[in-house]
Amino acid sequence: MIPVQHYLVLAAGLFSIGAIGVLVKRNVLTMFMCIELMLNAVNLTFVAFSRHLGRIDGQIFVFFVMTVAAAEAAVGLAIIVALYRNRETLNVDEASSMKW
């Protein structure tokens, strides 16, 4: 029986790795992958607490997180395709016309 803290530390580390990726990478596709990694770290926290507390609610929440992740991936990838078609680039620094 692994204590729940170990799962939480693992999830925190993975979340931070994802955050570093979002901040450091300039390729918009890789940034998206890092966001998926962060979402999965949060999912791991939910499932670990669900096991720890003996309640099913955490697993239900993971379902909704997965739903939102799927919707986000579909819309985000559509935006990336549109961006590539109009700008011929995948670098987020070059798509800054909406920046203040």
Next chain:
Amino acid sequence: MIDQIIFYTLAFIIVAMSLMVILARNAVRSALYLISALLGFAALYIRLQAELLAGVQILVYVGGIMVLFLFVIMLVSVRTMEHQARQTRQWKAAVVIALGVAAELIYLIVRGGSIFVTKQPPDALLTKSQNTQVVGEALYSTYLLPFEIASVLLLVAMIGAVVLAKKKI
């Protein structure tokens, strides 16, 4: 003992694969490393008695989302990506901020360990019947309204994706 070995092996694999997602120069390789990490997550879910979630993780994430990613990576030219700057100039500040957040989270979890009492969890709800049955009952009774809202969200996302990716409407 066998629990610890499995957990730490899986944790090591997931962390290594996640680091490779960041360090890989090619987006295709990043996607493949992320698929490995997601499979590790699925194995952890099985260890946590969430068998249905492990299956859904593989079906939705690996089979759906990541395949979509790979399609888009193949759609846009890979050569365009290679010529562009891969990292931003403020990467030092980014690493400092993210490591600070990680240290803070880990400090809080370690110091707050006394509130997570390590006891045999109340298995009544989780092992009363099969995991799929328990999840299904909760999803269609307590969480019926969020479930329906999620279906509307998926519809909206589908329409939005079609409208955005289409050349001429």
